[in-house]
Amino acid sequence: MLYCPNCSAYQKDPAAHTCHKCGFDISVEEERRKKRALEVEEDEIKRFAHKNRSYDHTSPCKVCGAPTLEQNEEVQHEVEGAKIKVGGLKLMGSEISKRSVTLMTMNVNGRQCQNGHRTYTSYTYREKPLCPMCLDPLMVYGSAILSCPRCNRHYSIADFSSIKPEEALEAEGWSRG
Numbered sequence: 153m154l155y156c157p158n159c160s161a162y163q164k165d166p167a168a169h170t171c172h173k174c175g176f177d178i179s180v181e182e183e184r185r186k187k188r189a190l191e192v193e194e195d196e197i198k199r200f201a202h203k204n205r206s207y208d209h210t211s212p213c214k215v216c217g218a219p220t221l222e223q224n225e226e227v228q229h230e231v232e233g234a235k236i237k238v239g240g241l242k243l244m245g246s247e248i249s250k251r252s253v254t255l256m257t258m259n260v261n262g263r264q265c266q267n268g269h270r271t272y273t274s275y276t277y278r279e280k281p282l283c284p285m286c287l288d289p290l291m292v293y294g295s296a297i298l299s300c301p302r303c304n305r306h307y308s309i310a311d312f313s314s315i316k317p318e319e320a321l322e323a324e325g326w327s328r329g
Contacts (some may be wrong), residue, residue, distance in 0.1 A: 157181045180302075213265035214329060220263040223270070229256045229320040230282075233313035238285060238305065250284035252312045256320050262329060271329030272321060281312040 154163055158176035165172075169179045207219035233252035256279055262272035281290045283300035290298040290307065298307045318328070 207266055211263065213263070213267070213269050214271060215269040215327075216265060216267050218265040218267050218269075220265045223260075223262055223264045225260050225262075227258045227260055227321065227324050227326070229258070229324055230254070231256060231313060231315050231320070233311065236284065236307065236311045252284055252307070253282040253287065254312050254314060255280045255282055255289075256315075256317065258317060258321065260321065260326060262326065270326045272326045273329050275317060275321065277317045277320075279314055281307075281309075283307075 154166065155161065156163060156171040156174060156176055156178065159171060159174040161171055161173035163171065163178070170177055205221050207221050209219045211220050212218065213220050231254045233254065235249040236252050237247050237249045256277055258275050258277040260272045260275045262270060262274075264270045281298055282288065283290055283303060283305065284307075285303050285305060286300065288300060288302045290300055292309070293299055296309050298309055298312070299305070300307075
C-alpha cells in the first residue's frame with residue numbers, strides 16, 4: 153500500500169504494517185480489501201446460482217401470480233441518525249459533526265417471484281451502532297456509553313437512532329406476505 157488510508161501519508165516502506173506518520177495499523181485495511189474481494193466472488197456465485205433455480209408453480213406470487221421460490225437472505229440496512237459533534241477534531245476553529253449510523257442486519261425468510269417481487273414471512277434482526285468517523289462497530293459500556301476501539305472516541309447511546317425492522321425491509325424491497 154503506497155498511501156496510509158487514515159492520514160494519506162506516503163509510505164516509503166511498502167512492507168510496513170503501521171504508518172510512520174500517524175501509527176495507523178495498515179494491515180487491518182489490507183485484510184478488509186481481501187475480505188471485500190471474497191464478498192464480490194460470493195455475490196457472483198449467488199447470481200449464477202439464482203439463474204439456475206427452478207420456480208415452484210404451486211405457490212404463486214400474491215402481487216402478480218407468477219411462480220415463486222423460497223428465499224433465505226441476509227439483508228443489511230444502514231440507518232442514519234442526527235448529526236453529533238465529534239470531540240477532539242476541529243476544522244478552522246469549529247468542531248466537526250458527523251451523522252450517527254446504525255447498521256441493521258436482518259435474516260429474512262420469504263419468497264421471490266420471477267418478476268422480482270419479494271415477500272417475507274419471518275425475520276430476525278440485530279442492530280449495531282457504527283462509529284461516525286471510521287464506521288467500525290462500537291462497543292457498549294454500561295447502559296449509556298458507546299466506545300470505538302479503533303479511533304478511541306466515545307458516544308452516547310441516545311445519539312444513535314433506530315427504526316422498525318419492517319420499515320427497513322420495505323426500504324430494501326421486501327413486502328409483508
